[in-house]
Amino acid sequence: MPSWSSFQPFIPIGVALGGVYALSSVGMVVLYRATGVLNLAYGAVGAMGAMISWSLINNAGVPSGWAYLVAVVFGGVSTLLYGVIFGPALAARDPLVKAVGTLGFALILLGLMTVLWSNSNITRSITFPTDNSGFNIGAIPVEWTQVIAFAFGLVMAIGATVFLRFTKIGTAMRALADDREITATLGVPVRRVEAAAWFGSGILAGVSGLLLADLDTLDPSTLTFLVIFTVSAALIARLRSITLAFVAAIVIGVVDNMITPINSITDYRDMTPFVLAIVALLSFSRGRQYSFARGGIR
Amino acid sequence: MIEIKDLTVHFGGVVPLDSLTLTFESGTCGLIGPNGAGKTTFFNVLSGFVRPSAGTVRAFGDDLLSMPHFRRARWGLRRTFQTEQAIEELSIYENVAMVHEHSSRSRSTRRADVLGAIEFVGIEPDPATKVATLGARDRRLVEVARAVVGRPRVVLLDEPAAGLPDEETGHLARVIQGIPEHMGALVILVDHDMSLVSACCGVTSVLDFGALIASGPTAEVLRDERVMRAYLGTEELA
Amino acid sequence: MEASGVVTRAGLSLRSSRVDVIQGGVAVLAVLFALFALPQLLSLFWIDTSTVTVIYSIAALGVGLLVGRVGMISLGQVAVLALGAWVSAKLLLSTTLPYPIVLLASGVMTMVMGTLIGLPALRVSGLYLALVTLMLAGAITVVLTVTNFPNGGSGFLGYNDNYPGTIRRPSIATSDPAFFRYSVIVAVLMFALVLWHLRSKPGRAWVAIRQSETAALTAGVNVTVYKMWAFALTSFITGVAGGLLGASQGKLYTFQFPTQNSVILFAVVLMGGIYTMWGAVIAAVLLWVIPALFTIWGIDSQVPTILFGVGVLQVVTTAPAGIAHQFPRDMLKLGKLIYRLLRRPATTASSS
Numbered sequence: 001m002p003s004w005s006s007f008q009p010f011i012p013i014g015v016a017l018g019g020v021y022a023l024s025s026v027g028m029v030v031l032y033r034a035t036g037v038l039n040l041a042y043g044a045v046g047a048m049g050a051m052i053s054w055s056l057i058n059n060a061g062v063p064s065g066w067a068y069l070v071a072v073v074f075g076g077v078s079t080l081l082y083g084v085i086f087g088p089a090l091a092a093r094d095p096l097v098k099a100v101g102t103l104g105f106a107l108i109l110l111g112l113m114t115v116l117w118s119n120s121n122i123t124r125s126i127t128f129p130t131d132n133s134g135f136n137i138g139a140i141p142v143e144w145t146q147v148i149a150f151a152f153g154l155v156m157a158i159g160a161t162v163f164l165r166f167t168k169i170g171t172a173m174r175a176l177a178d179d180r181e182i183t184a185t186l187g188v189p190v191r192r193v194e195a196a197a198w199f200g201s202g203i204l205a206g207v208s209g210l211l212l213a214d215l216d217t218l219d220p221s222t223l224t225f226l227v228i229f230t231v232s233a234a235l236i237a238r239l240r241s242i243t244l245a246f247v248a249a250i251v252i253g254v255v256d257n258m259i260t261p262i263n264s265i266t267d268y269r270d271m272t273p274f275v276l277a278i279v280a281l282l283s284f285s286r287g288r289q290y291s292f293a294r295g296g297i298r
Numbered sequence: 299m300i301e302i303k304d305l306t307v308h309f310g311g312v313v314p315l316d317s318l319t320l321t322f323e324s325g326t327c328g329l330i331g332p333n334g335a336g337k338t339t340f341f342n343v344l345s346g347f348v349r350p351s352a353g354t355v356r357a358f359g360d361d362l363l364s365m366p367h368f369r370r371a372r373w374g375l376r377r378t379f380q381t382e383q384a385i386e387e388l389s390i391y392e393n394v395a396m397v398h399e400h401s402s403r404s405r406s407t408r409r410a411d412v413l414g415a416i417e418f419v420g421i422e423p424d425p426a427t428k429v430a431t432l433g434a435r436d437r438r439l440v441e442v443a444r445a446v447v448g449r450p451r452v453v454l455l456d457e458p459a460a461g462l463p464d465e466e467t468g469h470l471a472r473v474i475q476g477i478p479e480h481m482g483a484l485v486i487l488v489d490h491d492m493s494l495v496s497a498c499c500g501v502t503s504v505l506d507f508g509a510l511i512a513s514g515p516t517a518e519v520l521r522d523e524r525v526m527r528a529y530l531g532t533e534e535l536a
Numbered sequence: 537m538e539a540s541g542v543v544t545r546a547g548l549s550l551r552s553s554r555v556d557v558i559q560g561g562v563a564v565l566a567v568l569f570a571l572f573a574l575p576q577l578l579s580l581f582w583i584d585t586s587t588v589t590v591i592y593s594i595a596a597l598g599v600g601l602l603v604g605r606v607g608m609i610s611l612g613q614v615a616v617l618a619l620g621a622w623v624s625a626k627l628l629l630s631t632t633l634p635y636p637i638v639l640l641a642s643g644v645m646t647m648v649m650g651t652l653i654g655l656p657a658l659r660v661s662g663l664y665l666a667l668v669t670l671m672l673a674g675a676i677t678v679v680l681t682v683t684n685f686p687n688g689g690s691g692f693l694g695y696n697d698n699y700p701g702t703i704r705r706p707s708i709a710t711s712d713p714a715f716f717r718y719s720v721i722v723a724v725l726m727f728a729l730v731l732w733h734l735r736s737k738p739g740r741a742w743v744a745i746r747q748s749e750t751a752a753l754t755a756g757v758n759v760t761v762y763k764m765w766a767f768a769l770t771s772f773i774t775g776v777a778g779g780l781l782g783a784s785q786g787k788l789y790t791f792q793f794p795t796q797n798s799v800i801l802f803a804v805v806l807m808g809g810i811y812t813m814w815g816a817v818i819a820a821v822l823l824w825v826i827p828a829l830f831t832i833w834g835i836d837s838q839v840p841t842i843l844f845g846v847g848v849l850q851v852v853t854t855a856p857a858g859i860a861h862q863f864p865r866d867m868l869k870l871g872k873l874i875y876r877l878l879r880r881p882a883t884t885a886s887s888s
Contacts, residue, residue, distance in 0.1 A: 444755065
């Protein structure tokens with residue numbers, strides 16, 4: 001086992017990536033609660049946004065601030081478009097079918113990215129000005145980007161909790177999760193609430209995509225399937241609890257990175273989300289009974 | 299004979315069954331009550347989807363609650379659901395044979411048992427017909443055939459006439475009436491259609507708010523003042 | 537009435553309907569064509585493409601079985617295929633076992649591994665199962681990136697950076713056309729194995745589970761056992777397919793099995809149709825023949841990925857009663873239409 005000091009440098013990056021996963025999984029859980037859709041295209045949307053802003057910066061000479069804004073807006077708008085077009089058509093369907101629909105969306109984006117940025121010989125990257133400045137906590141160097149990433153995740157988790165609990169539209173979203181038809185008859189503008197959830201979670205996807213492109217790597221396929229980390233955290237939170245999603249995401253980010261110095265398993269560290277999710281599933285499915293409401297008898 | 303003692307079910311703060319004590323002797327027994335009285339919950343306890351917090355269920359001397367749900371079918375417990383559950387992609391024959399395959403009956407009796415059950419409920423189309431092509435009446439009958447095939451001991455029917463036009467309920471009533479005699483099973487029938495219950499059931503029990511409020515010969519029970527009140531109560535208040 | 541005199545009933549045909557006979561006939565013709573005509577007609581490029589198509593049709597059949605018959609969505613089947621390919625590569629390179637034995641062994645080993653890994657996943661269903669299998673695919677990819685595929689190197693992993701070892705083929709099928717035929721025969725056996733399951737007790741239990749787990753349980757089906765059975769059967773045939781894959785290419789690389797391919801395989805299976813075994817063949821053609829054609833026509837070979845995404849959305853949205861319900865109905869309607877057309881004497885063909 002390596003000494004504690006060799007683990008130290010991996011704590012900030014772990015916490016930072018955990019923060020981004022938290023950002024995504026909170027967005028994922030909020031969308032799921034409001035619309036019943038688990039958006040598996042989350043990573044692809046973020047990846048596409050990041051790729052667009054890379055092209056704007058490097059090929060069109062757009063100032064990076066504006067390019068990042070375009071990425072975030074792309075996230076919001078494309079997700080909203082998907083939600084507006086396919087949300088109503090699938091509203092009455094099983095959550096599984098809704099999730100499969102987003103898989104189609106993810107494939108479209110992934111295919112587009114591979115076609116549009118087909119030259120794989122170029123090393124692409126996104127770097128924020130905050131990458132190279134930072135400070136030390138004890139002996140551990142911390143970059144400002146890492147602080148920003150974690151802060152985003154934390155603020156989002158708190159913000160989403162407050163939003164769902166104390167705002168009118170948030171209460172409407174919570175009600176939607178419980179029973180759509182009753183909520184609709186109560187006069188809640190279901191479509192508008194759902195559109196807000198789609199757009200908001202899309203914005204988060206855009207932000208996450210940029211942060212991951214900076215902290216990890218700018219590669220369409222990699223970023224698309226980083227959704228696995230997000231899904232894992234959301235799954236551990238049982239697609240419900242925002243607090244749990246946040247905590248799970250941080251744990252996944254930290255564990256995944258802290259394993260790095262342990263030579264025997266370092267190569268396998270990216271199995272972390274799978275292993276943690278399986279452990280969580282096993283622990284909460286124990287003693288589960290078949291609920292009568294499931295399985296088509298409705 | 300099924301003996302239920304002090305059966306209680308809690309769903310959080312709600313108590314859909316409140317120390318219910320009840321015996322079903324033989325034949326076709328009715329179980330009625332207003333919506334939310336606990337009838338379907340009672341069926342769900344018997345078929346194993348709801349675990350009671352207290353009480354016992356002894357069916358023909360066996361402790362039903364100790365068996366996992368799929369074992370209860372092998373023991374001889376069958377049920378139908380409010381929404382009909384015949385399997386669309388399978389033929390009528392396969393639908394019924396499928397249940398037989400998982401019962402305790404031997405393979406050699408399958409063909410005879412299955413065709414017997416189909417004949418018994420009176421489905422007219424060829425048994426090789428896919429269920430997806432059948433109408434509501436025949437689908438219901440397929441479900442009843444699934445419930446009676448291969449000598450079950452107890453058959454639970456949950457609103458079998460729901461969604462059927464009146465003129466077809468008569469045939470269904472005759473089929474249900476015939477189950478104890480021809481198939482040898484004890485039948486418990488839950489339904490809101492009082493004419494169906496009167497036609498099929500010698501004895502009937504009435505639930506209200508999870509408790510037994512009346513039990514006895516069907517005609518008497520239906521005249522019982524408490525039963526009338528349970529059904530009409532809400533209207534009087536309004 | 538314990539039904540004894542009523543057994544014989546006129547017109548009762550429980551086994552083979554007319555549609556079955558037609559389908560069987562077409563299938564036999566297709567297989568004969570693939571065995572005897574195709575290798576003569578095609579260039580080496582297309583023979584290789586056809587071989588991989590045949591192999592992937594087995595994997596697609598597994599996905600279709602899980603999704604279409606049992607209602608379980610697995611998003612990790614290419615990872616399972618990679619497991620089978622790994623096991624067979626290992627056995628073919630480090631033993632002299634006869635090829636059919638290796639295929640069988642890789643099927644069985646994949647079945648054991650797939651079932652063991654899948655065991656916790658089987659405790660959950662629906663959306664959760666789909667997510668777990670997606671993560672599983674990611675995890676297997678991680679492991680394969682580290683271990684690589686055996687190429688004749690030493691040690692348990694059998695991988696060596698500089699070793700040019702080639703995975704052997706069966707001695708009776710060393711040439712590409714011969715190996716294509718060999719693959720077709722193995723695929724036919726796998727399809728037959730699945731068909732046999734579908735037509736018997738497990739097949740009926742599976743459709744019962746898909747329609748409603750609750751109703752299946754009350755019908756006496758041990759839902760957990762039959763779900764595991766479906767998972768095991770799927771892993772077995774996918775493992776066998778993996779065994780063919782290594783030998784067909786001679787060398788295996790981790791990059792051939794990225795996580796996204798599991799998702800793409802699922803997508804093409806949805807497009808091909810999950811309720812008939814033909815769907816698996818169509819899926820494999822979509823997956824391999826279409827991109828090959830695109831490449832020849834000078835179109836980016838990733839364009840099909842976009843089309844597959846569109847296809848998934850189309851399948852999901854135009855089947856309002858559920859993926860699980862609409863397709864057989866459509867097919868039934870189509871079947872009836874064709875049946876009516878076939879049955880109606882040509883002379884009396886009138887309005888309809």
